[in-house]
Amino acid sequence: MTKKTDTVLVTGISGYIAKHVAHGLLQRGYKVRGTVRELAKGEQVTADLAETGVDVFGLSYVEANLQSDTGWEAAVKDCAFIQHLASPLPLRQPEDREALVPEARAGAQRVLSAGFAAGVKRIIMTSSIAAMIGQPGKGAHLKITEDSWTDPDWKKLTAYNVSKTRAEISAWEYAKVQGFEDRLTVINPGLVLGPAIGTSYGTSLGLVEQMFAGEFPRTPKAAFPIVDVRDLADLHIAAMQVKGAAGRRLIAAGETLWFSDIANIAREAYPEQGRKLPKGELPSFVVRIAAKFDNRISAIVADLGTFHEADTQYVTDLTGVSFRPAKQSVLDSCAYLVETGKIE
């Protein structure tokens, strides 16, 4: 159903994951139109992608912001598919838990309505397991499936989790009302690790950098399924190509690691650079107290003590995409950070 000459819109193309998606699309011969908030950002994205050796001839940009209607009609024009990855992903969480909702939810609405109106064949929207794991009383072990949903009214959730959940709920509702459920696929990634393209990267790889920098003397007791950014990009593209992926929520995740596992894997491989890596876990009651003073820590409070596990066999069966071992993604993240001089 896809043609190699198809144009694919990638929203938020300057992002960590989106650059990998754009890379995979260009490699496969698609034309890629990326949205950026300022056109000047496109030059760096082109340079980063060209550095990988991929042919950037089919790459172009439009300016569009999730917070405004301007630019979206031009962005979707003549596109066969949309990969919608742009979303606010702040390192520091706003105090107001609904603060990011307008940007994420109304932004997704803009992309969906412009895309469906322009007749795109399918929209792939990147949600998160944040829209699945926010379940009050979840206990020590939570297995998530395609049917798992976060309760967006749970008071412990961060603004980011609330925004991802409300944006996904409203995207499905909108698609249903419009009769376009079979033209929407949602991808719910776990914690994304692996090398970035270029020298800028998002929040998740930044966590590994912060661990090396000694910003967390000990880790919180929290465990999330990990997905490698390269496998995640393959899944975004497969979701466009595989007929049966329409109307589905695809969890993108492999093995689950505790934060302490991540620190230990990094230390073993990089003993010299890893002197400040966290050693041992903080008791959860201490994390809860610390969260009152540091809102980066408050992001983890709802998930303390739970081993979150994802059932993704159905995703591999459906799309053929499998997920590499989490340890490999941690090691490749560290190698990237060392090679680019982010950690010394």
Ligand code: NAP
């Ligand atoms: P990232 O590197 O921070 O990229 C986010 C992108 O969104 C950037 O291109 C950013 O543009 C763009 N953006 C933010 N606000 C925008 C707005 N108001 N209008 C237009 N563009 C805007 O994040 P990422 O890690 O690649 O994440 C990409 C997607 O995956 C997001 O939807 C995120 O929620 C989801 N996700 C990520 C993870 C993870 O562990 N990284 C896990 C689950 C889900 P600028 O360059 O202009 O800032």
